Amino acid sequence: MPLALYVLALAVFAQGTSEFMLSGLLPDLARDLGVSVSAAGALTSAFAAGMIVGAPLMAIAGMRWPRRWALTAFLAVFVLAHVAGAVTADFGVLLVTRVLAAVANAGFLAVGLAAAVAMVPQDAKGRATSVLLGGVTLACVAGVPGGAVLGQAFGWRATFWAVAVACLPALYAVLRGVPSAQEEDVADGAAAGGVLAEARVLGEKRVVVVLVLAALVNAATFCAFTYLAPLVTEVAGLAAGWVPAVLALFGLGSFAGVSVAGRLSDTRPAPLLAWGGIALLAGWALLAATAGSPVAAVLLALVQGALAFAVGSALIARALYAASGAPSLGGSFATAALNVGAAAGPALGGLALAAGLGYRSPAWVGAVLVAAAMVIGVLARKTLFAGIGDQSSDLQAR
Template sequence: MPLAIYVLGLAIFAQGTSELMLAGLLPQLAADLGVSIPDAGLLISAFAIGMLVGAPVLAVLTLRVPRRTAMLVFLAIFVGTHVAGALTPNYGVLFATRIVGAVAYAGFWAATTITALRLVAPTGRGRAMAVLVGGLTLATVIGLPGGTFISEYLGWRAAFWAVAIMSALAMVAVAVTVPAGRPDTANPPRLRLELRAMAQPQLWIAYAVTALSVGATLVTFSYLAPLLIDVTGLPTGWVPVVLVIYGVGSAAGIAIGGRIADTRPFPTLYVGLSGVVVVSVALALTARFPVVVVVLVGVLGAFGFLTNPAVNTRVFALGEAAPTLAVSTNISAFNIGITVAPWLGGLAIGAGFGYPSVAWIGAGLGLAALATVLLAAALAHRSPPVREPVPASG
């Protein structure tokens, strides 16, 4: 595996920390900026919206820009937004920096995914994606509690400075390790060809699998802390420990999925999603038993992240004639799952069904994802994906 792949994974870790850490900074942020905690919580929504919209828009705007150049520009913008966020006393300015930073992060994800998949042989794509997603897992296990820890002792602005410094270091590492690449001026990427290749029904079914599979796991993870405290009865100090267990399970799932996703994408999805359904039902039924819940949380992370390399490599295989738009739209699909699933969980909790209800929702989303995979497999046997020659741009 090229060193550049691991550098890109660390860059994802630096930026992903910003995406996740805000949940632990809300009380301090709200008090310092003079806003309510719900208003401070909108900063999380702002980031999600920026990610959702940013990936396909920036993919189109940078279609003919060398990938490394695009990544460096996106990282520079991301660093700038966090410096501005750390310095501003104004909620509105901070809100704007969250949107702009998320758009840049989405653009970086799109450029990074295409670059990583083209730096390895087709049989290594699953492992490459496992490394990239592993960066986000590290952000969950280390970045989220680390940002909260820094905030407790040095204030929330220090957490923003930490992200800016890590992202700046990642920028230097990307410049050193990622090949420069040059656009093919004789046969440059064309938006019309990419749009035509995007018309495949199989590709949009793959996006549905992405959104549903992410949502199936994340709906439970989003409300894990209150479930552990209010239903399972664990002390507050145990929550970070359980999050680490979830992260360890996630890392194991990514490692296994990365090794088998290229050769067995559909079996990987069947096993991973079936596991998510079974574990979610078990969590809903045993939420009051601490030992069982702690074990199940780790297993949920493993099954949930087992599918991740498979959904990514599947999209790239289907959208090989439209690599830029295919990958960037898949990032938007991820963020649809990340945004909609917690919203559904919130509706259930608000309606009085309690925190275990989010696990039932996770099981339902997992079943929907399984049905979508079955449809995708049936279509795959009928017709191969559209493949047109597309030049490799750095």
């Protein structure tokens, strides 16, 4: 894999830390700015909304830019938004900075996915995607717990400053490491095709099916992950000190899942999605049923992290293969699909909790969402896996 891919993954790591870090900072932040914790929770929703809207809009806006400069601009805006958030004493201003940061993050990830698959051979899109998404999983393992510790020690503003500083090496590396000649070629091709031509590709049935499946699987992941802490403490009976360790285990599993799925997404996507989906469905149901056992809860956090991100990254790779005729906008719609799931999943889990179904219910909701994805996948399997046999034969011939 090209070194530039790891440069992009470094930037994704810093941005992923920002996306998830508020879960451990809300009480301190709410006290400091004089708002309720529930009001402070709107910062998370604002970020998700910015990601959903920002991915396609920023990809369209940047279609005529060389990718190196588009990535640099998005990352610079992301840094400035965090600096502004770190110094403000006004909750409304902080809310605006979260939206701006999310839009910039969405633009970076969308263009980054397009740049990543353009740097590698046509049969290596899964591996390229796994490297990039590895930055998100590492944020879960190291960035988010580290941000929580930093926030507890020095206040929530210190975490915002830390994210901004962490982006600076990535900003320099993007300027130095992303190949400009290739970007110019791809950008010119995208401009020639135009937005409407790429939009027609994205409206094809196969692309739509894959994006819906990605949204459902990610909704299941974030539904269960968002409420993993109360499941661990209130159902499994573990002390609160275990929560960071369990979250880190989930992150370690997700990194392993993305890494293993990278190659399989290119060579054996159909078995990976079929068997991985079945295992993922069974795992969420098993977690809900056995969460009263501390050992089961801890082990399944690791296993489900691996399965969720293996299946999720495979679906993103499948979307990029299906949308190969939309090199500029394909990554943006994949990004938007992921964030639709990231926003919808916790909301559905919250509804289950509000209905009095208990802390096991988000895991059950996750199982239902994966089951829905499996049903759609089976009904549309001919469309979903069209061309995979030819692709696998070509790989074996090589």
